[in-house]
Amino acid sequence: MRFEPRGKVSILWTYASPVLAIGLTILGAGVIFWALGQAPGPAVATFLVAPLVQAGGLSALAIKAAPLIMMGAGLAVCYRASVWNIGAEGQFTLGAIFAAGFALAFPDLPGWLLYPATLLAGVIGGAAAAAIVAFLKSELNVNEILSSLMLTYVAQYLLIYLVTGPWRDPKGLGFPQTAMFSDGATTPIVVEGTGVHLGCVAALIAAIAMWALLSKSVLGFQLRVVGEAPRAARFAGFSERRLIWVALLASGGLAGLAGMFEVTGPIGQLTTDISPGYGFTAIIVAFLGRLHPIGAIFAGLLLALSYLGGDAAQIDLGLPNAVTSIFQGVLLFFLLACDVLILFRVRFGRPRGKPVGAAP
Amino acid sequence: MIFFLTAFFVSVTAASTPLLLAAVGELVAERSGVLNLGVEGMMLTGAVAGFVIGRLTGSAALGVMAATAGGAALSAIFAFLTLTLLSNQTAAGLALTIFGRGFSALMGAAYVGVKGPELPKLDAPGLSHIPFFGPVLFGQDPLVYASFAIVAGVAWFLYRTHAGLVLRAVGDSHDAAHAIGYPVNAIRLGATLFGGAMAGLAGGYMSLAYSPMWAENMTAGRGWIALALVVFATWRPAWLLGGAYLFGAIMYLSLYVQGLGVAIPSPFISALPYVVTVVVLAIISRDRRRIRLNQPACLGKPFYAGA
Numbered sequence: 163m164r165f166e167p168r169g170k171v172s173i174l175w176t177y178a179s180p181v182l183a184i185g186l187t188i189l190g191a192g193v194i195f196w197a198l199g200q201a202p203g204p205a206v207a208t209f210l211v212a213p214l215v216q217a218g219g220l221s222a223l224a225i226k227a228a229p230l231i232m233m234g235a236g237l238a239v240c241y242r243a244s245v246w247n248i249g250a251e252g253q254f255t256l257g258a259i260f261a262a263g264f265a266l267a268f269p270d271l272p273g274w275l276l277y278p279a280t281l282l283a284g285v286i287g288g289a290a291a292a293a294i295v296a297f298l299k300s301e302l303n304v305n306e307i308l309s310s311l312m313l314t315y316v317a318q319y320l321l322i323y324l325v326t327g328p329w330r331d332p333k334g335l336g337f338p339q340t341a342m343f344s345d346g347a348t349t350p351i352v353v354e355g356t357g358v359h360l361g362c363v364a365a366l367i368a369a370i371a372m373w374a375l376l377s378k379s380v381l382g383f384q385l386r387v388v389g390e391a392p393r394a395a396r397f398a399g400f401s402e403r404r405l406i407w408v409a410l411l412a413s414g415g416l417a418g419l420a421g422m423f424e425v426t427g428p429i430g431q432l433t434t435d436i437s438p439g440y441g442f443t444a445i446i447v448a449f450l451g452r453l454h455p456i457g458a459i460f461a462g463l464l465l466a467l468s469y470l471g472g473d474a475a476q477i478d479l480g481l482p483n484a485v486t487s488i489f490q491g492v493l494l495f496f497l498l499a500c501d502v503l504i505l506f507r508v509r510f511g512r513p514r515g516k517p518v519g520a521a522p
Numbered sequence: 523m524i525f526f527l528t529a530f531f532v533s534v535t536a537a538s539t540p541l542l543l544a545a546v547g548e549l550v551a552e553r554s555g556v557l558n559l560g561v562e563g564m565m566l567t568g569a570v571a572g573f574v575i576g577r578l579t580g581s582a583a584l585g586v587m588a589a590t591a592g593g594a595a596l597s598a599i600f601a602f603l604t605l606t607l608l609s610n611q612t613a614a615g616l617a618l619t620i621f622g623r624g625f626s627a628l629m630g631a632a633y634v635g636v637k638g639p640e641l642p643k644l645d646a647p648g649l650s651h652i653p654f655f656g657p658v659l660f661g662q663d664p665l666v667y668a669s670f671a672i673v674a675g676v677a678w679f680l681y682r683t684h685a686g687l688v689l690r691a692v693g694d695s696h697d698a699a700h701a702i703g704y705p706v707n708a709i710r711l712g713a714t715l716f717g718g719a720m721a722g723l724a725g726g727y728m729s730l731a732y733s734p735m736w737a738e739n740m741t742a743g744r745g746w747i748a749l750a751l752v753v754f755a756t757w758r759p760a761w762l763l764g765g766a767y768l769f770g771a772i773m774y775l776s777l778y779v780q781g782l783g784v785a786i787p788s789p790f791i792s793a794l795p796y797v798v799t800v801v802v803l804a805i806i807s808r809d810r811r812r813i814r815l816n817q818p819a820c821l822g823k824p825f826y827a828g829a
Contacts, residue, residue, distance in 0.1 A: 308746065308803060313800065319790070319793035323787050326789075484623075488628060495617050
C-alpha cells in the first residue's frame with residue numbers, strides 16, 4: 163500500500179475525512195471500553211447516545227457546546243493564518259477574571275450598563291492575554307505555541323490567588339470562590355426552564371462573524387494568504403505583524419468572551435475550576451471543523467457530547483471521566499490520519515509506469 | 523549553611539533531571555526536523571507506566587524500563603501520523619498531549635495515593651558520606667548520572683559521528699539528504715522514538731525518584747518547559763545542561779520560598795517558573811539571526827519522498 167499525490171486538494175475528502183474519523187473513533191471507543199471490561203455496545207451508547215435522549219439532554223449539550231464553538235471559531239481564524247495559539251484556556255481564564263472583577267466591583271450599576279460592561283471586560287481580558295503573546299511574537303520573535311501555553315499556567319495561578327485571597331467570599335464558609343454575581347451581571351437565560359443562556363446564541367453569532375471575517379473581508383483574505391503562502395503575502399506587502407495581532411486578538415477576545423459567559427452564566431461566580439479544559443478541546447474543535455468557523459459549530463456539538471458522555475460514563479459505568487480526554491485525543495489522531503486522503507490517494511501494489519531514467 | 527547547600531544541590535539536581543532528560547530527547551528529534559509537541563503527554567505516559575509496573579513488580583528498575591517504553595510507544599503513534607501519513611506536526615503533538623493526559627489519568631486512577639517503589643540512591647562506601655561532596659557527587663540516584671551520560675553521548679553523536687552528521691543533514695535539508703540517498707523517514711523515526719523514550723524516562727524519574735507516587739497531571743507543564751529549553755539551548759546539547767539546571771533551581775527555590783512562609787502569596791511563586799520561561803524565551807528569541815542560524819531548517823516540515 164502506498165500514497166500517491168492527487169496533485170490537488172480533494173474537496174470530497176476535506177469533508178468526508180472528519181466523518182470517517184468520527185466513525186473510527188466510535189469503533190475505537192468501543193475497543194477501549196471493552197479493554198476496560200465493559201460491554202462495548204452498551205458502553206458506547208451510554209457515552210454518546212444516552213446523554214442526548216435523557217430529559218434536558220439537548221440543552222445541556224448547547225450549554226457545553228457554547229464555549230467550545232466560540233473558542234473553536236476564533237482558533238480556526240488564528241490557525242488559518244498559521245498562528246498557533248494553543249493558550250485559549252488561559253485567555254478564557256483571564257476573560258473570566260476580568261469579567262468577574264468588574265461584576266464584583268460594581269454590582270449595583272443598572273443592568274443595561276453593568277451587563278454590557280462585564281461582557282466587554284471579558285473580551286478585554288482574553289484579548290489582553292493574547293496581546294502578550296502577539297507582542298512577544300511580533301516584536302521579540304517568541305514562539306507563540308510556548309508563550310501562549312506558559313501564560314495558561316500563569317492565568318491559572320492568578321485565578322487561584324484571587325479566589326483564595328483577595329476576592330474570596332467572606333460568607334463562603336472558606337470555599338475558594340467569590341460571592342455570586344449580582345442579577346445585573348448574570349447572563350440571561352434565553353429559553354425559559356432549560357438553562358440555555360445568551361452565550362449559546364452568542365456562540366453562533368461569533369462563528370458566523372468569524373466566517374464573515376475570514377471569507378468576506380480583505381483582512382480575512384490577507385490572513386489566509388499569510389497562512390498558506392507567507393512569501394506571497396510578503397510580496398503583496400501585507401503586514402505580517404498586523405496579521406499576527408489580528409489573529410491573536412480575535413481568538414483571544416472570543417476566548418475571553420467564552421470565559422465571561424461561563425462564569426456569569428452556568429457557574430454564577432468565580433471558582434478555581436471554571437473550565438474542564440475547554441480551551442484545549444477547542445483546538446480539536448477547530449481542526450475537526452476544518453479550520454472553518456461554521457465547521458466549528460458542528461465540531462463543538464460533538465465534543466460537547468464527549469464531556470456529557472464522560473460524566474455519564476462516570477455515573478453509570480463507574481469509569482474515571484478521563485475517558486473524555488482519551489476520546490478527544492483518539493478523535494484527533496484519527497482525524498489527522500484520515501486527512502492524508504485529502505492530498506493523497508491510496509494505491510495498492512507496485513507503482514505503475516517505469517521509474518524515471520529506467521531503460522525503455 | 524553546609525546543610526542548606528547540600529540540600530540545595532541535591533534537590534536542584536532532582537528537579538533538573540527530568541527537564542534535562544526530556545529536553546535532550548526532544549533536541550535529537552528536532553535536530554532531525556521533527557517537532558514533537560507531545561512531550562508532556564509522553565512524560566505523563568512514562569510516569570504512569572513506570573509507577574504501575576514498578577508497583578506491580580516491586581522493582582524500580584523495571585519501572586524505569588516501562589517508563590522508557592511507554593514514552594517511546596506514544597511517540598511511535600506520532601511518528602506514524604507525521605512521517606507516514608504526513609500529518610501536521612503541531613496538531614499531532616497536541617493530540618499526543620491530550621491523549622497522554624487522559625490515558626495516564628485512566629491507567630493511574632487506581633494508584634492515586636498508593637506508595638510505590640523508589641529508585642535507590644547511590645551509596646558508594648566511604649565516598650557518599652563525605653560532607654557536601656558525598657551526597658552531591660556520589661549520593662544521587664542512577665538516573666542523574668545517566669542523564670549526564672546521555673547528554674554527553676548525544677553531543678558526541680551529533681558532532682563527532684557520521685550518523686550524527688547525517689541526522690543533522692536530514693533536519694537541515696531533507697530534500698538534499700534524500701537526493702544523496704539517506705533514508706530520511708527511517709532516520710526521523712529513530713530520532714522521534716529516542717525523543718519519546720527520553721520523555722518517558724523523564725516521566726519515570728518523576729514518579730519513581732522525584733516524588734515516588736502517581737498523581738494526575740503530575741508533570742505540571744514540565745514537558746512544555748523542556749520544549750522551551752531546546753529553544754533556550756538553541757539546539758545545542760551542552761547548553762541544555764545550563765538551561766535545565768537554571769530551571770531546576772528556580773523550581774526548587776519556588777518550593778523552598780513557599781516553605782519559609784514569605785509574605786508573597788504562594789500562587790505567585792508557583793507561577794514563577796512559567797513566567798521565567800517566557801522571559802528567557804524572549805531574551806533568546808529576540809536575536810532572530812541566532813535562532814535562524816541554529817534552528818534546523820526543516821523543523822516541522824513534512825517530507826514526501828515521491829512515488
